[in-house]
């Protein structure tokens with residue numbers, strides 16, 4: 001049902017995860033690792049590990065390896081995301097990582 005409206009998929013399924021679990025360290029004031037989830041370009045560009053997200057290509061997206069705890073960078077630090085949230089982020093990237101409203105923006 002979200003196929004026709006990818007921005008809605010972002011707002012309903014993805015933004016709440018990023019806002020709750022990631023935004024406190026990855027925002028425009030505090031760009032940990034060089035990325036802010038309020039700034040899509042910074043996420044595409046990524047930090048020292050290269051692009052955090054490659055739209056349409058989950059296997060090339062460092063962010064997904066980080067949230068699967070497969071890399072030295074493990075996100076979020078301390079407690080891994082529930083599998084359902086990992087799936088939602090993977091699906092979002094597979095569909096092209098379309099952005100929408102997040103946080104107070």
Ligand code: HEC
Pocket residue numbers: 018021022023024025026032033034035046047048049050052062063066067073075076077081
């Ligand atoms: C408590 C603060 C904190 C939270 C919460 C957090 N991060 Fe991070 N993140 C960091 C720090 C610090 C780094 C840099 C780590 C390093 O380079 O060793 C980082 C690095 C990253 C990187 C790698 C960037 C690069 O190329 O080096 C990605 C991707 C990332 N975070 C994604 C996420 C995601 C997705 C979430 C939420 C699920 C999240 N982070 C939650 C602090 C946080």
